[in-house]
Amino acid sequence: MENNGLIQIKGIREGLLISAENGAWDDRAAELLIMVKQRESFFKGARVCLDVSETPLRVKQITQLRDQLSDLDVTLWAILSTSETTENNARVLGLETALPVKKETIESKESNERVESTAEKAVLVNKTLRAGYKVESLDHVIIVGDVNPGAEIVSAGNIIVWGKLKGSAIAGVQGNMKSTICALELRPTQLRIGEKVFPPQQKKGKTFPEVAYIENDDCKIELWNKEKGR
Amino acid sequence: MAAIVVTITSGKGGVGKTTTTANLAVALAEDGFKVVCIDGDIGLRNLDVVLGLENRIVYDLVDIVENRCRIRQAMIRDKRLEELYLIPAAQTRDKSAVSPSDMIRVCDELRSEVDYIIIDSPAGIERGFRNTIAPADIILVVTNPEVSAVRDADRIIGLVEAEEKGPAKLIINRVNPGLTKRGDMLTPEDVVELLAIELIGVIPDDENVVISTNRGQPVALDPKSKTGQAFKNIAKRLQGQTVPFMQLEDKGDFMSKVAGLFKQGGD
Known part of the structure; x- marks a missing residue:
């Protein structure tokens, strides 16, 4: 079949x-879309994972493609990307952003870079995280807004929540056991x-406002106190 | 006329989406608007039962989408109200029989003919949910004052925001003033505080709703029902009117007294 080589297809376990x-x-x-239409019988009912490499995609772009594929009876269930924007937007829409196998390799790679991961970079999220939303980063994570029950933050560094x-x-x-978690309201x-x-x-x-930390292998939570210099 | 498409959704099942859809549609039709409700729960249809129109279904939404009938033919007119119609869901198919763009197309075709299109969404966050969200102008999220329902509502509100269809508006259904007063149930204030979206209605817990649902007679048709009035108030607020929220206290005190008596006897 004709194609400009922009697209490659591979069968995987998922x-x-x-x-x-x-x-x-x-x-x-x-x-x-043309490819799917041309090979309609092949694609019908398929579950598709799309690798877009480093392309940053907006929510609208993802939903549009997802709905167009859905019209052709193709389910888009995951988007793989090295772009954080794309990953976050896909996650917001409830799509997976990693294959189960690939996830493990990423994790093992990450743990080898443990020393570097304490770099003083931070991810800033300027909104309330609702249930089902997950922010994951090797950097510190700062949320300006609430983190609702059912939402999750995973960071290799510190977590600061300017909210509940x-x-x-x-x-x-x-x-990194020196990491801390602080919030205006820690519940x-x-x-x-x-x-x-x-x-x-x-x-x-x-x-x-409180801060949670580990001291001598003990879990401690105490009121925010700037004198402590945490 | 350019219709407003209102989608009723919740995430969790059993919180009262279908009841809300039926009563809101009735209330809007009573206010003189031309209203079509669409059952988006393909495969598990029941809006027809709640509206008491089950025995009149000939064509359904999937027939429209698959060009077996015109939209007009699938619109069942309610005999009690002049301008209330239902487009039922198919019972023998599943959610994949309809796509988001099909729903947009059907609604666009109806827009010039009616004032309100009210869509009942299925539970869950999959295809069926996306189908019903796609054409919506306004999204109403129904929840109960229960932790699990509120959690799902929060997820749904996030998804609605992500689809750039927000901000959704909130209906809290089955509020029992007796229980909230004793601190045994989340108060509407608790729910609004967590979900942080605009509240458009509070519906009291009322066993008459079960009875009316079984009879196919939405409570909004009963001029004496307080619960029916609560739905009518939502209809008014949708039209942009300011209606104060009902005081649920009085009945609650009575209900809790009754409940208290039973409790004493039972323990």
């Missing part, structure tokens, strides 16, 4: 892996630093 890594996004999307932390937060995910579903899981706490009434 369905079809379609790589569309080069060229303008509109061209790639158009070509993919009611969901789950894992700091120092690669073993998490679960709190973890490295492998340490904080015991659940019941809080009623008004709360104050």
Whole structure:
């Protein structure tokens, strides 16, 4: 079949892996749709994972392609990308952003880079994280907004929530036990630093900004106190 | 006329999407608008049952989409109200029989003919949900004052925002003032605080709703029903009117007294 080489298809355990890594996004999307239409019987009912390489995609671009594919009875269930924008947007839409196998390789690669991962970079998220939303980063994570129950933050560094932390937060995910988690209101579903899981706490009434950290292998939570220089 | 498409959704099942759709449609039709409701729950249709129109179905939404009939032919007119119609879901198919662009097409065709299109969404966040969200101008999220329902509502509100269809508006259904007063149930304020979207209606917990649902007579048809009034208030707010929220206290006190009596007897 004719194709400009923008698109490659591979069968994998989870369905079809379609790589569309080069060229303008509109061209790639158009070509993919043409290909699916031409081989309708082959694609009908298929579950597709799309690798877009480093292309940053907006939510609208993803939903458009997803709906167009869906019209052709093709399910887009995952988008692989090295672009953080694309990954985040795909996640917001409830799509996977990694293949199960690939995930492991990424993780093992990450743990080899443990030393580098404490770099003082941070991801800033300027909105409330609702249930089902996950922010994952090797850098520090700062949320300006609430983290609702059912939302999750995973960071190799520190986590700062300028709002209510009611969901789950894992700091120092690669073993940096000096990581801290702080929030204006700390009422998490679960709190973890490295492998340490904080015991659940019941809080009623008004709360104050607090910081959670590990000291001598103990889980500590205390009121924010700038003198401590944390 | 250019219709407003309102989609009723929730994430969790059993919180009252279909009941809300039926009653809102009735309330809008009573206010003199031409209303079409569409059952988006293909394969598990029941809006027809709640509206009492089950025995009049000839064509359904999938017949329209697959060009077996014109839209007009699938619109069942409600005999109780002048301008209330239902497009039922297919019972023998599943969600994949309709796509988001099909739904947009059907609604666009109806837009010039009616005032409101009310779409009942299925539970879940998959294809059926996306089908019903795609054509929406306004999305109403129904939840109960229960932690699990609120959690799902939060997820749905996030997805609606991601689809750039937000901000959704909130309906809290089955509020029991007796229970909330004793601190045994989330209050509407608790729910609004967590979900942080605009509240458009609070519906009391009312056993008459079960009865009316079984009879195919939405409570909004009953002029004496307080619950029916709560749905009518939502209809008014949708039209842009300011209607104060009903005080649920009085009935709640009575209900909790009754409940209290039973509790004493039972323990």
